[in-house]
Amino acid sequence: MSSANNDTTVDTEAIREVLDANRAKMKTALRVCAHCSLCAESCFLFHVHDGDPRYMPSHKFINSIGRLYKKKGRVDREGLEEISEIVWRRCVLCTRCYCPLGIDIPEMIALARNICRSQDVYFQWDQLEQPA
Amino acid sequence: MYDLVRGPFVWVAFIVFIVGTVYQVVRFYALSRETSPFRLTKPTGGPPKTEAPPAEPVLTFGQRMRLSIAGTSPVMITVTTVFHVLLVLTPIFVLGHNVLWDLAWGVSPPSLSEAFTDVLTLIVIAGGVYFLGRRLFMARVRAITSAYDYAILAIATAPFITGFLAYRHIFDYDTVIILHMLAGEIMLIAIPFTKLVHMPFFFINRFLLVHENTFGAGGTRIWR
Ligand code: HEM
Ligand code: HEM
Ligand code: SF4
Ligand code: SF4
Numbered sequence: 001m002s003s004a005n006n007d008t009t010v011d012t013e014a015i016r017e018v019l020d021a022n023r024a025k026m027k028t029a030l031r032v033c034a035h036c037s038l039c040a041e042s043c044f045l046f047h048v049h050d051g052d053p054r055y056m057p058s059h060k061f062i063n064s065i066g067r068l069y070k071k072k073g074r075v076d077r078e079g080l081e082e083i084s085e086i087v088w089r090r091c092v093l094c095t096r097c098y099c100p101l102g103i104d105i106p107e108m109i110a111l112a113r114n115i116c117r118s119q120d121v122y123f124q125w126d127q128l129e130q131p132a
Numbered sequence: 133m134y135d136l137v138r139g140p141f142v143w144v145a146f147i148v149f150i151v152g153t154v155y156q157v158v159r160f161y162a163l164s165r166e167t168s169p170f171r172l173t174k175p176t177g178g179p180p181k182t183e184a185p186p187a188e189p190v191l192t193f194g195q196r197m198r199l200s201i202a203g204t205s206p207v208m209i210t211v212t213t214v215f216h217v218l219l220v221l222t223p224i225f226v227l228g229h230n231v232l233w234d235l236a237w238g239v240s241p242p243s244l245s246e247a248f249t250d251v252l253t254l255i256v257i258a259g260g261v262y263f264l265g266r267r268l269f270m271a272r273v274r275a276i277t278s279a280y281d282y283a284i285l286a287i288a289t290a291p292f293i294t295g296f297l298a299y300r301h302i303f304d305y306d307t308v309i310i311l312h313m314l315a316g317e318i319m320l321i322a323i324p325f326t327k328l329v330h331m332p333f334f335f336i337n338r339f340l341l342v343h344e345n346t347f348g349a350g351g352t353r354i355w356r
Binding site for chain 2: 036054101
């Protein structure tokens with residue numbers, strides 16, 4: 001959906017640089033998350049999608065920045081596309097999500113967007129499929 | 133075995149728990165810095181005055197409660213509050229523990245009756261069973277659950293389950309009490325190094341960090 005270039009390589013080093021620069025807060029957020037799902041109801045997109053768990057804020061940061069962190073930046077183009085789908089299509093960064101443990105979920109999603117951008121993966125409005 | 137688990141292991145567990153927790157807090161301070169909270173200031177001069185915002189909050193207390201997680205997940209919030217309060221307080225007032233404190237130090241916190249702490253123990257276990265049920269049967273919880281979450285739930289409730297079995301003398305007491313002490317020690321050691329580290333980080337995240345949902349004045353620190 002959103003590759004600006006057709007380059008098939010991923011610059012793992014560049015991803016790691018972003019990960020390293022944000023290691024402390026990222027590691028803490030990922031470790032502290034109780035996987036309790038209480039943030040679900042605070043996201044309007046979760047409601048709009050009839051409670052689809054993939055729209056739960058924690059599901060979004062665990063499967064974007066969490067995935068990049070666990071794999072130490074080793075993802076392929078397909079993986080980056082999946083992540084960009086999560087961080088742009090399933091989240092609008094409205095910052096309204098609420099976590100009782102005070103995890104800054106939007107910051108984590110913004111970080112994953114940064115990493116996508118570092119690999120020339122963007123959200124491209126002109127390629128957006130309109131719902132039927 | 134019994135002497136080892138009742139003696140040195142207890143101290144090791146408490147020291148790891150305390151030093152580990154202090155380490156996490158010190159590490160947070162080392163990796164974060166003071167910042168001035170973000171404040172919007174009123175511009176001077178400029179366009180004519182607009183109507184003053186209402187002094188009363190726009191939403192009533194009841195409306196705000198209904199929109200909070202206590203309103204959207206009332207059962208979970210009730211269960212988790214009771215679970216956490218009793219999880220921390222019960223062990224402090226268990227007679228069996230205080231006898232041991234007394235033997236070691238000559239002082240101990242006051243004890244509640246064993247019959248009462250037994251009920252509290254059962255309530256904590258019931259909370260654990262509720263969390264387990266959510267994890268197994270609610271799609272949204274299952275979607276972010278891995279074996280690790282079950283392991284942590286087991287580590288957190290094991291001291292209560294084994295403590296209960298020991299008090300009721302269900303199964304062989306000598307074995308159960310050793311298992312109980314081991315379970316308690318494992319739980320204490322696990323707190324600073326697993327997702328149970330949310331114990332200190334709840335307070336760091338909600339009171340110290342500048343963040344959308346910080347309580348009170350809005351926090352003063354940000355990660356470097
Ligand atoms: C670390 C070393 C620990 C030791 C040596 C220890 C020892 C004991 C002993 C001797 C009893 C009394 C059993 C009886 O009445 O026969 C007891 C009960 C109990 N322990 Fe522990 N314990 C430890 C850790 C913990 C921890 C960390 C927790 C919970 C967080 C815990 C929770 C309980 C509870 C709830 C009971 C009462 C069970 C009931 O009355 O139903 N213990 N423990
Ligand atoms: C004392 C400060 C603590 C605070 C403020 C706190 C707060 C929280 C919060 C907000 C959650 C998120 C979901 C929920 O509400 O259940 C949670 C989950 C949890 N907490 Fe704590 N907690 C504390 C200490 C502890 C300790 C000491 C333990 C156990 C050793 C513990 C065990 C758990 C477990 C097992 C969960 C996950 C429940 C599940 O599986 O859904 N907590 N805690
Ligand atoms: S982000 Fe917060 S509310 Fe959401 S699952 Fe994790 S701990 Fe629970
Ligand atoms: S920032 Fe994203 S995850 Fe959070 S409430 Fe808004 S759309 Fe949902």
